[in-house]
Amino acid sequence: MDSNPILEVSDLTQQFRSGDRQLTVLDHISFSVEEGTTCSIVGPSGSGKTTLLGLCAGLDRPTAGEVTLNDIPLGPLSEDERAEVRNKYVGFVFQTFQLVPTLTALENVMVPLELRGVKTAEVKEDARQLLAEVGLEERLHHYATQLSGGEQQRVAIARAFINKPKILFADEPTGNLDTETGGTIEKLLFDLNTINGTTLILVTHDLSLAEQCRRTIHLKNGAIERDERTGQPKMDQVNR
Known part of the structure; x- marks a missing residue:
């Protein structure tokens, strides 16, 4: 695994x-994440997990401090420039799927590359x-609306990977x-992480x-309570 930090x-x-x-x-948070690894962020409700994720992805600006994503400091960038960084290097999967209801599964997956100006025929085949x-x-x-929750999340995962992101x-x-559908989605995320x-x-x-991630960052009251590294891949990846 490459030891260079992606974040x-x-x-x-x-x-x-x-x-x-x-x-x-969030209170003076500092850490780095190596390229190609898997890292979970956990903590009680209100500990700042989702806020931290949004700042790391450049969706919001911090009150203080700096985020560097793929060697690009996000602080000096305009909103349009941060959006360009996200489109080139970042994928997202949300709890609420965030699909466009007026688009088909195929069209939803195509959106990120179409925004980048890639030819429709090429985008369609990748999707x-x-x-x-x-x-x-x-x-x-x-x-x-014609898809189950699990199917919608699978579409969202495909959309997240369409631009071959360096970080998801x-x-x-x-x-x-x-539980059963969630297990299927978990396996997809880790398999695509391994493949790509x-x-x-x-x-x-x-x-x-x-616990299936190589590393877990525990947040409490907006600060890092502990940072655990297992150093081991997910077990079913070992056994495949």
Whole structure:
């Protein structure tokens, strides 16, 4: 595994004003994540997990501190420039799927590359292949409302990988799914991480999912409580 960091977080602080009070959601967070690894972020509700993920992905700006993504400091960039970095290097999987309801499964997966200006025919073939990889080759032309929750999440995963991201951020990717379907989605995420060499960073309340990662960062009250590294790949990857 390449030891170079794909993500560097330095002294990251995020504060919000609530009436007369200033709330500190993240308090001087620092860590780095090596390229190609898997890392989970866990902690109780309100510990700052989703806020941290959004800052790492350049979706929001911190009150203080710096995020460097793929050797690119995000702080000096404009919103458009950060959006370009995300489109080139980042994939997202959300708990609520975030599919466009007026588009088919195939069209939803095509969106990131179409925004980049890639020719439609080429994008369509890549999208077809990814949907086949996640087991949806028979559902290409179904709209989101015609798909189950598990199928929608598989479409979201295919969309996240269409631009061959260097890093994938997943926020509670199995939170809205039943246990069996969630297990299928977990395997997909780790398999695609292995096949593509994509760094996987996920926020989860599910400790069994977190433990499948090579590393787990525990947050509490907006600070890193502990940082655990197993150094071992997911067991079913070893046995495959």
